[in-house]
Amino acid sequence: EPEVTQTPSHQVTQMGQEVILRCVPISNHLYFYWYRQILGQKVEFLVSFYNNEISEKSEIFDDQFSVERPDGSNFTLKIRSTKLEDSAMYFCASSPTPSYNEQFFGPGTRLTVL
Amino acid sequence: AQSVTQPDIHITVSEGASLELRCNYSYGATPYLFWYVQSPGQGLQLLLKYFSGDTLVQGIKGFEAEFKRSQSSFNLRKPSVHWSDAAEYFCAVGTTDSWGKLQFGAGTQVVVTP
Numbered sequence: 001e002p003e004v005t006q007t008p009s010h011q012v013t014q015m016g017q018e019v020i021l022r023c024v025p026i027s028n029h030l031y032f033y034w035y036r037q038i039l040g041q042k043v044e045f046l047v048s049f050y051n052n053e054i055s056e057k058s059e060i061f062d063d064q065f066s067v068e069r070p071d072g073s074n075f076t077l078k079i080r081s082t083k084l085e086d087s088a089m090y091f092c093a094s095s096p097t098p099s100y101n102e103q104f105f106g107p108g109t110r111l112t113v114l
Numbered sequence: 115a116q117s118v119t120q121p122d123i124h125i126t127v128s129e130g131a132s133l134e135l136r137c138n139y140s141y142g143a144t145p146y147l148f149w150y151v152q153s154p155g156q157g158l159q160l161l162l163k164y165f166s167g168d169t170l171v172q173g174i175k176g177f178e179a180e181f182k183r184s185q186s187s188f189n190l191r192k193p194s195v196h197w198s199d200a201a202e203y204f205c206a207v208g209t210t211d212s213w214g215k216l217q218f219g220a221g222t223q224v225v226v227t228p
Contacts, residue, residue: 003157004157031214033214035216035218041220042218042219042220042221043158043204043206043218043221044218045215045216045217048214048215050214055214056214056215058215091157091158093158095214102148102160102163103160103214103216104157104160105150105157105158105159106157107155107156107157108157
């Protein structure tokens with residue numbers, strides 16, 4: 001069964017460093033998303049992406065964040081200068097169509113900023 | 115303000131007993147409602163979804179949920195739980211006015227005892 005994969009499963013970085021979180025969405029899906037979950041808090045929407053551009057982003061998704069689909073299979077989230085408060089589990093998701101259709105989630109990348 | 119509330123942070127249930135997880139939402143637009151489950155080390159898996167029509171929806175793994183517009187609720191139920199149902203359960207809401215963005219509740223951790 002097709003699934004969304006994410007690498008790495010756990011990333012440790014120093015404050016101020018850049019990190020790139022990688023996701024491989026399901027191959028025939030066209031819509032991609034990033035969510036995050038800070039420990040003990042809700043899963044929060046960060047951004048949605050379609051046709052090589054951002055469709056919607058939350059207030060969390062400031063200039064420190066960017067997303068890219070560098071090739072036909074990967075979808076990346078970059079944090080330019082990490083802060084302690086960026087420590088969280090980051091989930092990638094994809095769907096064949098937006099809105100009311102199922103989003104398929106990856107297992108997440110745990111980011112720890114020291 | 116739009117919100118999704120799962121009042122129960124943690125529920126313990128005996129194997130074979132029934133389970134009900136509560137979800138309440140507050141949205142101005144027509145909601146699309148989802149229940150996701152997360153097992154340790156896994157991504158979020160969709161259990162079931164409601165868009166319109168019959169307010170009682172059936173999902174995978176023997177789960178069902180009932181949409182009650184008058185109570186703004188979408189509670190998840192299972193008549194007889196199995197040890198493998200131990201996981202965290204998330205209610206999520208999407209709306210017609212927000213393209214692909216899901217808003218999640220805080221989650222309910224379910225522990226199953228022998």
